[in-house]
Amino acid sequence: MKRRQAAFWLNVLLLWVGAGLRFHYLADAEPLHPDEALFATLGRRMVQQQDWLLNGATTDKPPLSYLLVGTSLAGVGQNEFAARLPSVFASLMGAVAFFALIRRLSKRTPTAHLGLLIYLLSPLEIAFAPTIFQDTLMLPCVLLAAAWATRQKWAWTGALLGLAWVMKPTALWVLPLVIGIGIFASPVWSSENAAPIPLSRIFNHAKHFIIGTLLTLVPVLAWDIARPQQSFVTLGSYNNNPGRLARADEIGSRAEAWLHLLADTFGGPIIGMMVFVIVVGWLIFTAQKRHPARWISWVIALFLVWYLGLYWLVAFSVRIRYLLPIMPFILLLMALAIGEWASRGRWRVRFSAIGIMLVMTYPALTARPLSRETQDFELQGIDELADTLNQDFADRIIYDYWLGWELGWYLGEDTDVWLVYFSTPEELAAHLQTETGARYLIAPNEELAQMWVWIMELKGIWVFIDRQIGGFIIYTVIPK
Incomplete structure (x- = not known):
């Protein structure tokens, strides 16, 4: 009981630190980025003007994020703080979901605590938290879906993945990863002597997954059909589909640009290289030692290769926001590796925590919110x-x-x-x-x-x- 209480209060302490890193940017009241201003205006229009269908407005995003922002504006005030507040809370919810996922996969509370610390100090996550961009609202839904998938709760998994899509449709890309995590977390793969899953149970899981997904998708699709304007699904697909592969003369420059962004994700090239070495070392270790987490670790690794290859070889624009959906899963592999090493002695847990803070505190403190991207002119005033x-x-x-x-x-x-x-x-x-x-x-x-x-x-x-x-x-x- 005392250990559980200590673990609980340690989580609370870590979340308070993470909240401080995110909330202090809200106090600056920086002017809204152009995209943020549009999203906030649509949210205010839905809730305060009760224009629930956004008549006359074209949008390539689902309405739920607008609704959350509009509700915050109505309840807290007409200011930047209120507009960005839902994303900060979503960021902290994402940290809790990450803790639940890694606790489920590692079976060790210290590993989960180290993972939570890594997540809360992630520069990319901090950069997105105090913004109105939908990416931060999507992420906790994805992580919760993965956590429920490890428990074979496929109705909840489908509902949460549907909710992630409702927040931002690019959540569709992580669908195979979440399903893969659920499959390889089942007893068939996690236990050497487990019996195969009956075909009837597989169909039952699929049925529950589809029903859960439809419960969250149908209301939003009905909203989309009811609007006289162009469908957000159609418009979003058009706006985000490059329609071609990268040209031969672009491949080198695109690879370099993505590598730079990956380094920025972790606070610089040195830390990025450290993360790469830790993750590769973990994958080799799990394969050689037949570690219980080897299947899920390799599923995540193969998904990361596919995802990054897709954004490299298809002519999508090179933006750091496309790395946010995969960032937690890179951190997950890193945390599992550090947790495995730390499990061999209590002093190693403390040493690991100190090392993580020494390496990641400076990037966390200097992370720049994405809403403050350099523009052609200043918006102050x-x-x-x-x-x-x-x-x-x-x-x-x-x-x-x-x-x-x-x-x-x-x-x-x-x-x-x-x-x-x-x-x-x-x-x-x-x-x-x-x-x-x-x-x-x-x-x-x-x-x-x-x-x-x-x-x-x-x-x-x-x-x-x-x-x-x-x-x-x-x-x-x-x-x-």
């Missing part, structure tokens, strides 16, 4: 710009090329500002030549607006600065 537009430019026409999704979020749901988008300065100049009266153009800075101003002046349109708010500039444009 965009909330002040939105307030100015709402107060002084109500019922005015504002032309915008750069700030659509972000500004749409900060203007709020009750704005009277008319935002009009043009894709080129030539199109805007041609439009203005048919209009009369003063209009306005907003730009993130004077440098980006320079070409637009020059072309409009060339077409005989007066352009002058109305006011400057931080780095943002509001131009008055008047057709002659």
Whole structure:
């Protein structure tokens, strides 16, 4: 009993540390990334405007993540903290699910604790946690599905995999891995003398899996069918399908780019190489020693090779977010290896924990949230710009090329500002030549607006600065 209590409070302590690493970014109130701004706007529209079908909006994502963000905005407040809060909680849920999975596979509580520590210090997971990207919401569902699969609870496995797909459809890629983990965690593979599984039980498991999956998929697919807009399934498939293999002249550069991203996943090339050596050593060890975890370890390894090969040889864009679904399973192999070594003495457990903290603490503390990716311009002060537009430019026409999704979020749901988008300065100049009266153009800075101003002046349109708010500039444009 005392050991269980000690294990419980150690988990609580580790989760508090992990929560601190994730929550402190929320206090910064960084402006929303363009994609985050779009997702937050759609969430606010669903919940607070009760536009449950998002009529008139095109989206390539399922609605559940929007619903969670909108609920948080309604309950906590209209700010960046509230918009990103569900993902931070999902990140901590993912850590708990990871602990449950590794505890099930290793059968050793110290190994599970070491795995939890590794997961909570993962730079990639920390980078995704304080964002509105759906990847973080998907991950705990995948890990819980894998944990239930090890228990042969296939209805729960199907339901959770369906829920992962509902959060983000790319969860479909990990379907074979979760099923493989469930199969090789069964007594047939984990015990040397176990009897084969009867065919009737296999059909029963498959039936439960399908029913569980449909329970979570059908409501969302019904929502998709009920909308007059294009299906998010169709649009998502179109947007994310490169439609070709990588060309011969791209293979080398793509391999290099993916290797760089893999290194960044663990905090740099040195740590990445350490992880690689540990994982390969573990696979060799399990094969030679006929370790009980050898089947699952090799299933995970083969899946990782297939997954990385797919994203390398098919011309998908090279993005670090595609590594997030496989990151926990790399960490799982690493934790199993360290746990096996640590199981040979109590001092080794402590030594392993200290080593993990020494190696991973700096990357964890310096992990940069994905919402802070470098852009062509700074967004600091965009909330002040939105307030100015709402107060002084109500019922005015504002032309915008750069700030659509972000500004749409900060203007709020009750704005009277008319935002009009043009894709080129030539199109805007041609439009203005048919209009009369003063209009306005907003730009993130004077440098980006320079070409637009020059072309409009060339077409005989007066352009002058109305006011400057931080780095943002509001131009008055008047057709002659």
